[in-house]
Amino acid sequence: MFDYFLQQLIFALAIGAIYGLIALGYTMVYGVMRLINFAHGEFFMLGPYIYTFLFSGLVGLGGLAPVLDSAIAIVASFVIVGLLGVAIERFAYRPLRAYGRLAPMLSALGMSIVLQSAVRVTVGPQPVHFPAIVPSTPIDALGGMVTTVQLGILIAAVLLMVGLTLFVNGTRLGIWIRAASESWTTSSLLGIRVNRAVSLVFFIGPGLGAMAGIMYASYYGIMQPTMGSVIGLKAFTAAILGGIGSIPGAMLGGFLLGAIEVFGTAFLPILSFGYIGTEYRDVFAFAVLILVLLFKPAGLLGETVSEETTVAKKDY
Amino acid sequence: MNRTHILLSAAALLFASGAMPVLADDIVLGGSAPMSGAQAEFGQSQIDGAQLYFDQLNEKGGIKGNKVVFRPLDDRADPRQGTLVAQQFCDDSAVIGVIGHMNSGVTMPALDIYSECGMPQVVPATNPELMRMGFKTVVRPVANDFVQGALPAKYVTEKLGLKNAVLVHDKTVFGQGISGVFKDNFEAGGGKVSGTYGTNPEDVDFSALIASIKLENPDVVYMGAGMPQLALFLKQMREQGLKAQFIGPDIGFTVDFITQVGAASAEGALMTFQLPPYDSSAELKDFSDRHQARFGRAPGPYASLGFANAQVMAAAVEKAESLDRAGVLAQLHGVTVNTLLGPVAFDENGENTTAPMYLYVVKDGKFELIKQ
Secondary structure, eight states: OHHHHHHHHHHHHHHHHHHHHHHHHHHHHHHHHOOOOTTHHHHHHHHHHHHHHHHHHHHHTTOSOHHHHHHHHHHHHHHHHHHHHHHHIIIIIGGGGGGTTHHHHHHHHHHHHHHHHHHHHHHOSSOEEOOOSSOOOEEEETTEEEEHHHHHHHHHHHHHHHHHHHHHHHSHHHHHHHHHHHOHHHHHHTTOOHHHHHHHHHHHHHHHHHHHHHHHHHHHSEEOTTHHHHHHHHHHHHHHHHOTTOHHHHHHHHHHHHHHHHHHHHHHHHHTTTSSOGGGHHHHHHHHHHHHHHHOTTOSSOOOOOHHHHHHHHTO | OOHHHHHHHHHHHHHHTTOOOOOTTOEEEEEEEOOSSTTHHHHHHHHHHHHHHHHHHHHTTOBTTBOEEEEEEEOTTOHHHHHHHHHHHHHOTTEEEEEOOSSHHHHHHHHHHHHHTTOOEEOOOOOGGGGGSOOSSEEBOSOOHHHHHHHHHHIIIIISOOOEEEEEEOSSHHHHHHHHHHHHHHHHTTOEEEEEEEOOTTOOOOHHHHHHHHHHOOSEEEEEOOTTHHHHHHHHHHHTTOOOEEEEOGGGOSHHHHHHHOHHHHTTOEEEESSOOTTSSHHHHHHHHHHHHHHSSOOOTTHHHHHHHHHHHHHHHHHOSSSSHHHHHHHHTTOOEEETTEEEOBOTTSBBTTOOOEEEEEETTEEEEOOO
């Protein structure tokens, strides 16, 4: 039974890491702008498509060593999707800032449809095979079994998360972001260019989303234009679970949601003696979410927003 | 721009769009399948097959000297679009028969509309329920899912001697239905089903489920689901080292299945399909060559079915005393015809009495027919 538990834990960590990376994009944008960026799932979807385009382009041009080709393509996908995020914020969200919360949110929903349809029309709606970046070799670990791809996802995701934490807590640009999310008006009074912080957030969030997308496509071996919809919703759930607006909260929420889903599938039938099947997994996962929110409405690591800051946030 | 110019450009436009006027004594037959979207490959192949037969018929002078005009419409595999298409065919009194639709979920709501306007219908969809809803306007030359679930169950229990199965389905009408049929036949063949697991139709991660299936140690896994879920499940199953025999339904019978799983992991997987391979008989080889010549590409997965359905419809029109819906309908159920896919005759429900089903195995990155 311990082997079984360990095996499921590995699955939970791999999918949880991906949820966490996407959730970071939701939570950072919400933290700074109080906006739920519904287009975020599409950045996740764009990642593997842009990666494939670049990688096959590089290989077609003669290319370097395959490892170098894919490294360049990965970094370039981060930058391209990040810049796209910045552009979308600049042209689709910023002009609507003065019109309350609803207008930018609807604009985000529209962006999501635009991006998804654009890929569907240009590349086609069918699922496309995505060749694994790292060859998937199983490794025995303490009675469980972990593949090199899972290991790669976990390492890359944790590195990105640690990097982000160091960046936000230890650099000047990070201070901008934290200041802007603490209080928009005060930071601009103190000479912080809030719009730059916003652009920065819209570069990092979608970039991380694209990375998660590449990991995901490489893990399951396919990509399709609709892949961002369901997983985007789940990552959004993870962000709320951890406390939306909180960066460590998004990471925790991602791993937690992964664990709830995997252990729900693995143990519900066993614990209920077969009466509750695996098809109840999502019922179980979302019941847990509702329970958490009933007792901690701000999420696990979220701060309870005081009346005063809420008023201040409304002013942007 | 003077008047002549306008007239000329109008005429040019008419030719360019290919809008040929229907002559009074032409026979108009409708066809509908998904021709865009994820299932376009399957849908378009049916339309192409039917078109090929009607072309051939017209070369020989049509039916009773009347030219056949085939009018295909796209239903996008969407039930809402399907009912619109059905209404469109019904409203056009020139249309005296319809071949469609490809998907069971699209066909089901459309049946009502076709039956209301007395439209003779040849159905390519495979859900068993479709022919048991009491509509008198439909026939189905293709085998239904009772046959599709039964064949692999019989094969693994009798030929391979495998007795311990696990079922996975995606909770859809199709997926749950067909795994239920497999279960009944597998148990009738002396096998034991040690677990049934439901997933969501859009799930991509089956790793937790597969780990718990491993505890059951089955030697057969039957999966009633769509694509890419069939491919994802098998890929993850092999990654976890679960070596059980994998069996899937017709949706998985596509090259995408093998590329997405990877040829090595797909090796040995069984898949049921309603049609024989294009190189299995002289007629089919000839069909394949003519398809290549007419469209410039090899026939798609359902092309021969489209051709055979067109043969059935044409045979009913041929026998009709009057060239209208009522005349064709009177002959539809009694029609017997030797099609490209074998003889067709219908029972009281409109099901083909001898509809064949074929079992394929993945071998060296290709689907290969298993001889019965």
